[in-house]
Amino acid sequence: MIPDFALCCSEFESVGLQLSKEQYDKLSAYAKFLVEYNEKVNLTAITDPAEILRKHFIDSIFLTKFTDIPTNAAIIDVGTGAGFPSVPIKIYRPDVNITLLDSLNKRIDFLKQLCQRIEIDADFIHGRAEDYSKKPEYREKFDVSCARAVANMSLLSELCIPFVKENGCFIAMKGPNEDISLGTHAVELLGGSIERETEYKLFDEDRKIVIVRKISHTPSKYPRNSSQIKKKTL
Template sequence: MIPDFALSCSEFESVGLTLSREQYEKLSIYAEFLVEYNEKVNLTAITEPMEILRKHFIDSILLTKYVDIPLNSTLIDVGTGAGFPSVPIKIYRPDIKITLLDSLNKRIDYLKQLCEKLEIDAEFIHGRAEDFSKKEEYREKFDFSCARAVANMALLSELCIPFVKQNGCFVAMKGPNEDISLGANAVEILGGLIEKEIEYKLFDEERKIVLVRKISQTPSKYPRNSSQIKKKTL
């Protein structure tokens, strides 16, 4: 369900990544199950083999090229959807411990079945980020949080930064056009610092990774409830 091994290797190499046979086999299983499950639960609009390889798998795994993720780090994927970017990252870097959070139980069911097929370990959370980041067992417990979402930087920061321990990072995967500085106030309020913006090309498309370093504790009143967040961004 993705291009053959030689072509897939070539695609990975063109962006400075390598691909092993074992990784390829797991990504093939992933793609096949994604397309099959997508017929009953809306997971993705991208179903063409090369598009899955490039826009889902390679785009997700490129995060490991541009962000230094130490061995055995913990990562929570907020609003993970079909498992991007964390499940491809786990395939590529099995040492990383992933937690998958999504508000839709149908997607969590899919993710559990997917990880079983891939024989990878993950923790699954069905719920909203603004609720679970208030819980002691999740608040400021992760080395990294990440989101691959269209929401603005201020909103994403309020949902993701509270999960991150001090000196950890929130990683936002964004398109090229968002003015990240508009989220700077929210990042500061939540205990973060925008450390860098990494601009890169995914084949013919511009991409951006924003790295936010957690430099102090998030005040206990954040995140606010969903209605407050929607009403007014920080």
């Protein structure tokens, strides 16, 4: 359901990544199941094999080039949707431990079936980030939180930073046009510091990755409840 192995290797190599046959087989099975499941549950607007390869898989894995994810890192993917970016990262880096959080149970059901099919381990949370990041078993327990979402930096920070332990990081995958500096105040309130903002091109499309380092504990009043968050960003 993605191009053949040789072509996929070429695509990966063109952006400085390597692809093994085992990784390819898992990604191919992922793409096939994604397209099949998408016919009954809306998971993605991208169904062309070459586009899935570039815009979902390589885009997700490319994140590993911009941050040093520790060996055996615990990663939480906030608003994971169809599993991006964390499931491709888990395929590429089997040592990491992923937790997939989404507010729609239909997506969590898909992810559970997907991970069983491609034989990868993951934990699953059906719920809202602002609720689960207050629970002791999840609050400040992760080395990395990540999100590939259209929400602004302030909102994403309030949802993602409370999950991160001190000296861990929050990784935001963004489009090219957002002024990240508008989220600086929120990041600092939540115990973070914007460490790096990197703009790059991936197959001639502009991208941006923002790395936030967790430098102190998140105050207990954050995140606020969903109605407060909707009313006003930090």
